[in-house]
Amino acid sequence: MTESLGASLAVNAEETDAAARMRRREARTRLSLAGMAALLIACLLLSVGLGAVAIPPLEALSVLSARLGLGALTDHTPVQETVLWSLRLPRALLGVLVGAALAISGAAMQGLFRNPLADPGLIGVSTGAALAAALVIVLGGAVPFGLGTIPGDLLLPLAAFGGGLVAVALVYRIASHDGRTEVATMLLAGIALNAVAGAAIGVLVFISDDQALRDLNFWLLGSLGGVTWDRLLLVAPLMLGPALLTLALARPLNALLFGETDALHLGIDVEQTKRLVVLLSALAVGSSVALTGVIGFVGLVVPHLVRLTIGPDHRVLLPAALMLGPSLLLLADLLARTLVLPAELPIGILTSCVGGPFFLWLLLRRRGLGIW
Amino acid sequence: MLTAEDLTVIRRQRAIVDRVSLDLSGGTLTGLIGPNGAGKSTLLHLLSGALAPDDGGVMFAGRPLTDWPRAALARRRAVLPQSSDLSFSFRALDVVLMGRAAHAGVSTSDRDTAVAIEALRAMDALHLVERIYPTLSGGERQRIQLARVLAQIWPEETGPNAGAGRVLLLDEPTNTLDLLHQHLALRFARRLADDGVCVLAVLHDPNLAALYADRVVVLDNGRVVADGPVDAVMTETTFDQVFGLRVTVARHPTRGTPQVLPV
Numbered sequence: 001m002t003e004s005l006g007a008s009l010a011v012n013a014e015e016t017d018a019a020a021r022m023r024r025r026e027a028r029t030r031l032s033l034a035g036m037a038a039l040l041i042a043c044l045l046l047s048v049g050l051g052a053v054a055i056p057p058l059e060a061l062s063v064l065s066a067r068l069g070l071g072a073l074t075d076h077t078p079v080q081e082t083v084l085w086s087l088r089l090p091r092a093l094l095g096v097l098v099g100a101a102l103a104i105s106g107a108a109m110q111g112l113f114r115n116p117l118a119d120p121g122l123i124g125v126s127t128g129a130a131l132a133a134a135l136v137i138v139l140g141g142a143v144p145f146g147l148g149t150i151p152g153d154l155l156l157p158l159a160a161f162g163g164g165l166v167a168v169a170l171v172y173r174i175a176s177h178d179g180r181t182e183v184a185t186m187l188l189a190g191i192a193l194n195a196v197a198g199a200a201i202g203v204l205v206f207i208s209d210d211q212a213l214r215d216l217n218f219w220l221l222g223s224l225g226g227v228t229w230d231r232l233l234l235v236a237p238l239m240l241g242p243a244l245l246t247l248a249l250a251r252p253l254n255a256l257l258f259g260e261t262d263a264l265h266l267g268i269d270v271e272q273t274k275r276l277v278v279l280l281s282a283l284a285v286g287s288s289v290a291l292t293g294v295i296g297f298v299g300l301v302v303p304h305l306v307r308l309t310i311g312p313d314h315r316v317l318l319p320a321a322l323m324l325g326p327s328l329l330l331l332a333d334l335l336a337r338t339l340v341l342p343a344e345l346p347i348g349i350l351t352s353c354v355g356g357p358f359f360l361w362l363l364l365r366r367r368g369l370g371i372w
Numbered sequence: 373m374l375t376a377e378d379l380t381v382i383r384r385q386r387a388i389v390d391r392v393s394l395d396l397s398g399g400t401l402t403g404l405i406g407p408n409g410a411g412k413s414t415l416l417h418l419l420s421g422a423l424a425p426d427d428g429g430v431m432f433a434g435r436p437l438t439d440w441p442r443a444a445l446a447r448r449r450a451v452l453p454q455s456s457d458l459s460f461s462f463r464a465l466d467v468v469l470m471g472r473a474a475h476a477g478v479s480t481s482d483r484d485t486a487v488a489i490e491a492l493r494a495m496d497a498l499h500l501v502e503r504i505y506p507t508l509s510g511g512e513r514q515r516i517q518l519a520r521v522l523a524q525i526w527p528e529e530t531g532p533n534a535g536a537g538r539v540l541l542l543d544e545p546t547n548t549l550d551l552l553h554q555h556l557a558l559r560f561a562r563r564l565a566d567d568g569v570c571v572l573a574v575l576h577d578p579n580l581a582a583l584y585a586d587r588v589v590v591l592d593n594g595r596v597v598a599d600g601p602v603d604a605v606m607t608e609t610t611f612d613q614v615f616g617l618r619v620t621v622a623r624h625p626t627r628g629t630p631q632v633l634p635v
Contacts, residue, residue: 018489018501022465116460255473257460261422262453266524267446267474312460 032310036323040096043330047092050334052341053083060084093236094227095333096326098292099302101239101284103325104246106299107306107317111253112277113183116307119300120285123190123278127197128167129160129289130220134201136160137215138208156219157231157290164286167193172278181274183260221346222295224333231291238287242280243322249276250314257312295348297355298325304362373398373570374539378428379418381411381594388414390594391428396572398536401565403581403602404574406591407615412574413454415591416543419572420451433537446474449539450524454547454574456517464500464508464516468492471524484523491523492516494560496553510548518545518557527567535569542573546580558584582606582629590614606630 049055055063055076062073063084105120113122121127136159171193175186201220208216252273255263260270285299306320332350339345374396381389389411396402406412417423419430421437430437432449450471458467468491472484479487492498497515500508505516521542527534542561546554558573562584565571575581581588581602588605590598592614598605611619611632618635 018465018498019485021502022485114459251473251476255470257462258456258458258470259453261417262451262456264422264442265420265446265449265451265453266470267443269442307461312462313466 029310029316033316033320033323036320036327040323040327043327043334044092044096047095047330047334048084048088050338051083051088053079055080055084055088064089090227090229090232091224091333092330094232094291095224095330097232097236097239097243098224098288098295099298099326099329100243100322101288101325102295102298102329103302103321104243104318105281105285106325107303107314107321108246108249108253108277109281109299110303111256111314112274113187114257114259115187116304117300118187119297120281121194121294121296121299122187123282124167124171124193124197125164125282125285126289126294127194127201128170129164129286130294131167131197131200131204132159132163133219133293134204134216135163137219138204138212140212157235161286161290164289165282167197168278168282168286180271183274186278218346219293221348222293222351223336223344223346224292224329225337225344227291235287235291239284242284246277246280246284247318247322249273249280250318253277253314253318293346293348295329295351297351297359298329301355301358302328304359308362373433373537374419374572375431376415376419376428377431379415379425379430380427381414381418381423382426387594389418389425392418392591392594392596393428394419394589394596394599396539396570398538398568398570399565400586401562401571401573401584402587402589403578403585404572404589404591405576405578405581410591411594412591413543414594416451416541416572416574420449420541421445422451432539443474446524447478448525448537449541450521452517452521452540452542452545454543456513459506461504461506464492464497464503464505465489467505467516468519468523471520471522474524487526488519488523491519491526494522495519496556511550511553514545514548515553515557518542522560522564525569533568535564535567538564538568539570540564540572542571544574544576546575546577554580555583578606578611579631582631583624583627602629606632 045057045060048060049057058074059076059080062076063081066072066076066081067085102120106118109120109122110116110118112118133156136156171186171189172181174189175181175183205213205216252263252268255266255268256270256273258266263270288295302321302325303317306317306324310316310320329347329351332347332354336345336347336350376392376394379389379392380387392415404412404415414423418425421430432440432445437445465488468488469484471491472479472487475484489498489501492501495515495518497512497519500512500516505513508516521540525535525538525540527538540561545557545561549557558580561571561573565586573585578588585602587600588598588602589596590605590610597614598610606621608619608621611617619632620635621630622633623629624631
């Protein structure tokens with residue numbers, strides 16, 4: 001081996017060729033990432049610009065600059081300023097945060113389960129949150145433990161957030177034994193818990209009056225509407241923090257795709273990785289659901305779109321999901337609030353409407369190949 | 373280098389691995405053979421630390437395996453699993469580079485790429501470098517997996533003893549490989565052993581073990597029933613008793629090693 005290793009580590013034609021191809025691939029990846037960043041900016045501009053009051057990009061910048069104390073850049077109207085600052089900007093930023101949280105959690109969850117069909121809801125966070133929200137909406141004032149003293153508009157997100165975390169904790173607890181967590185058990189426990197919570201929601205729907213039913217329905221289908229700066233700034237760290245921390249799990253997640261035993265042999269702390277993925281996803285998705293209700297398909301579809309364009313490596317998949325998720329959610333929200341003016345569609349209808357068929361197309365395209 | 377003492381695994385009141393003690397030293401290639409269900413893979417899982425024994429323990433370089441920091445262990449010890457199902461569309465090079473995961477921060481990415489390419493070349497798989505792993509054939513995938521574990525413990529420098537302190541555990545490395553690549557893979561494992569690496573390979577073909585191993589361990593019903601140099605272990609009695617197969621042991625015409633021929 002002495003001669004072989006000595007000679008072979010020297011630079012040679014094949015090696016430079018392979019290295020050059022790898023560099024070309026990296027360049028393409030960087031280009032794709034830049035494209036996604038550009039798309040996100042375009043979606044933001046569209047999202048704050050379009051609606052009953054049009055606000056072109058220059059005027060939008062002008063409002064921002066005025067608000068930040070740098071003076072207006074152009075003649076924007078007071079109406080534009082109010083609409084942008086109080087309505088569209090917090091709404092758009094919420095869309096960015098929620099899209100990022102759902103997409104990156106979905107990507108991490110698919111890595112954890114080594115299954116491209118996983119989505120953040122699988123570990124019970126969405127249904128847990130939905131059940132808690134339904135309890136608050138339907139049972140209304142009749143809440144126990146003196147929780148009634150919390151104002152109604154705060155009680156709902158708090159309950160949803162708590163419900164989501166409780167559900168995940170339960171699923172995780174069931175799947176953990178002797179300091180190890182069995183991913184397959186976690187998946188099945190999540191399915192069982194989702195079914196039970198779904199049944200409970202069904203009972204609540206059955207006993208609810210018309211107004212509660214409308215509220216419940218709207219919440220279960222999700223909406224970015226009605227957010228205030230106060231609430232946005234309160235919850236933003238809870239979504240953004242876990243989403244950004246998930247980026248650091250790229251390497252362990254890559255290794256996990258080879259299976260837990262292989263990941264262990266590659267030097268990865270498998271149990272810690274599982275714990276972190278579950279915790280970070282529960283926090284990010286739980287706080288998203290608390291503010292917007294249940295928005296389906298973003299966490300499932302975005303990672304797939306990214307894998308189609310730049311491959312399965314989590315070191316690029318995760319940051320790309322972080323940019324593509326918000327773009328898609330902003331576009332969906334734009335349609336939700338402009339399609340049936342002056343009314344507003346629940347955003348979950350749109351994401352499922354687009355996400356479902358897209359997913360089917362994906363399945364048909366990949367059918368028989370067995371690869372993701 | 374890698375020492376197992378009294379390893380025991382009990383499942384449903386039956387000992388799958390029964391008080392197995394082994395001392396594997398650097399610079400040797402040990403072939404582990406035995407009938408189906410003898411406990412070979414379970415023993416490998418115990419030696420790699422993927423499975424905790426019900427009794428007994430494993431020491432690596434004088435330290436209990438469980439005391440080793442993960443990354444440090446992974447830089448010195450690689451394990452080839454019996455099967456690895458990766459259904460995400462990584463390229464072959466990415467798969468091999470995964471073997472360098474524990475070297476992040478210790479090695480440079482240029483060095484990692486160079487090592488990955490060398491490992492691919494060693495397994496005659498350099499032409500597959502840009503191919504999508506799940507689209508490869510079974511044997512091609514096996515060569516990529518072999519390259520991955522080789523890259524993981526690739527010696528830092530060249531020269532005799534460059535591989536000292538490293539361990540390579542291979543579970544059926546020749547599985548799905550064609551004739552040429554079976555020999556290529558084991559020839560390379562032999563070369564690593566000559567450079568000081570401690571290699572243990574679960575093998576199904578005793579003739580391959582005879583050609584490349586220094587030492588053969590025969591496992592039956594979870595117990596070591598024979599352990600020693602190839603010539604001492606590869607006898608007609610061993611195969612009759614352990615596999616229930618009547619054989620005649622001939623000599624390889626040019627290499628002189630024993631070769632088993634069914635009667």
